Amino acid sequence: MKRKLVISACIAVLTLSSFGYYVFSHASYPEKAIMGEWKEVSWVYDRNNVGEKVKQEIDTEERIDIANHLVIHEFENWTFRKDYSIKLHERTGKEHQAKWRLKDRGRILILLNDNGTSEVYSVESLKENELVLHFDTDVHARGIVKITLKKIN
Amino acid sequence: MLRRFSNSRTFQDNLRLGIFTAIIAGMVNVASLVLFYSFTSNLTGHFAILAQEIADGKWFQMLVVLFWIILFFSGSFLSNNLIINSTKRNAFVSHSIPMILEILCFVFVGIYGQFFYTETLTQTEILVSVLLFSMGLQNGLTASISNFQVKTTHLTGLTTDLAIHLSMMTKKKYRMNVEMVQKTKLMAAIMGSYLLGGIFSGLIIHYVQFQVFYFISLAMLGVLTYDFAKTYVPFFVNKKKHETTLKENLERIQNTIKNKTKKSGVFSQSKQ
Numbered sequence: 001m002k003r004k005l006v007i008s009a010c011i012a013v014l015t016l017s018s019f020g021y022y023v024f025s026h027a028s029y030p031e032k033a034i035m036g037e038w039k040e041v042s043w044v045y046d047r048n049n050v051g052e053k054v055k056q057e058i059d060t061e062e063r064i065d066i067a068n069h070l071v072i073h074e075f076e077n078w079t080f081r082k083d084y085s086i087k088l089h090e091r092t093g094k095e096h097q098a099k100w101r102l103k104d105r106g107r108i109l110i111l112l113n114d115n116g117t118s119e120v121y122s123v124e125s126l127k128e129n130e131l132v133l134h135f136d137t138d139v140h141a142r143g144i145v146k147i148t149l150k151k152i153n
Numbered sequence: 154m155l156r157r158f159s160n161s162r163t164f165q166d167n168l169r170l171g172i173f174t175a176i177i178a179g180m181v182n183v184a185s186l187v188l189f190y191s192f193t194s195n196l197t198g199h200f201a202i203l204a205q206e207i208a209d210g211k212w213f214q215m216l217v218v219l220f221w222i223i224l225f226f227s228g229s230f231l232s233n234n235l236i237i238n239s240t241k242r243n244a245f246v247s248h249s250i251p252m253i254l255e256i257l258c259f260v261f262v263g264i265y266g267q268f269f270y271t272e273t274l275t276q277t278e279i280l281v282s283v284l285l286f287s288m289g290l291q292n293g294l295t296a297s298i299s300n301f302q303v304k305t306t307h308l309t310g311l312t313t314d315l316a317i318h319l320s321m322m323t324k325k326k327y328r329m330n331v332e333m334v335q336k337t338k339l340m341a342a343i344m345g346s347y348l349l350g351g352i353f354s355g356l357i358i359h360y361v362q363f364q365v366f367y368f369i370s371l372a373m374l375g376v377l378t379y380d381f382a383k384t385y386v387p388f389f390v391n392k393k394k395h396e397t398t399l400k401e402n403l404e405r406i407q408n409t410i411k412n413k414t415k416k417s418g419v420f421s422q423s424k425q
Contacts, residue, residue, distance in 0.1 A: 103190040
């Protein structure tokens with residue numbers, strides 16, 4: 001009886017460990033998928049005005065208003081590197097370096113700035129060529145902004 | 154707190170167990186939320202996410218969530234298995250093993266987090282797995298030894314039960330029911346303790362980061378030691394007392410026999 005119990009326990013531990021190993025050897029998939037250069041294609045409010053059917057685009061001036069506490073509003077190109085550094089840049093040559101981290105199975109993107117501040121974005125979707133991020137603003141009723149990026153490199 | 158099992162437990166036993174383990178669960182959940190952006194003491198959300206991942210066809214992410222759920226399940230399974238296979242003699246040891254395993258999990262997360270964690274996704278997911286396993290162990294332990302009276306890692310069911318009990322308290326006949334009043338007190342205490350543990354963890358986590366898991370481990374070790382002392386010290390004291398009494402009784406009997414032999418010896422000599 002005792003021998004049977006020990007054997008069953010060993011099999012259970014072995015199966016669980018193998019499953020865990022298999023799962024975690026593929027767990028970094030979102031980290032691999034996010035690497036590369038992305039270009040912002042749109043900024044929209046996630047909620048529409050009454051009677052509107054199309055999402056309202058957020059123009060450059062408004063971006064400064066709602067996201068002036070975030071570095072991202074100044075840049076349109078995001079380059080995620082393998083060493084967990086990110087380069088936010090413009091064609092004019094202006095750029096910002098930070099660190100990136102993914103949490104919660106790739107559903108949370110964190111940008112860690114050199115001055116110790118961090119910015120948290122919710123990864124709404126991460127596909128081969130499209131990345132959709134959400135972030136919360138102080139604009140209460142229409143708080144969530146949806147940023148869509150396309151992979152260019 | 155851990156010695157008695159099922160129906161032999163008193164209300165006070167369950168209350169102490171509930172308060173202590175709810176504080177631990179609250180602390181762990183807030184710590185994991187701040188450090189890993191994931192809940193580790195409840196599974197309802199994970200089940201919802203699992204369903205969503207299946208619907209979206211994200212298979213590897215689905216497997217991660219499934220693995221988390223299986224680990225929580227395994228923790229509870231292991232706890233209960235240890236308890237049902239224990240005998241009266243080794244009850245304390247069997248009840249302590251899940252807690253010792255839980256402490257080991259916390260120490261591992263603390264040490265790994267403090268010295269080796271580079272915040273990669275895989276590391277985060279492995280540490281969350283360890284915490285979910287430990288919470289499964291704790292929930293299995295508390296539920297098993299308290300005859301399902303105490304469950305401390307998730308509050309959905311508890312909130313519902315408390316609401317039902319409180320609504321029943323509006324009737325006098327239920328207010329007179331001691332068992333019902335005790336159950337309500339127990340649930341309210343668990344809820345308050347969970348919240349307190351969470352607040353405490355939230356207040357200190359930014360200063361101590363992963364070291365919060367050392368505090369939790371120390372507190373659990375303290376409780377284990379206290380329970381050990383409560384279980385075994387009276388046993389040894391009683392054993393000593395028992396042995397002394399036994400010795401005294403034995404000496405008394407021996408003396409009586411000796412005296413009797415002496416008397417009967419004198420009698421037989423005088424007869425000759």
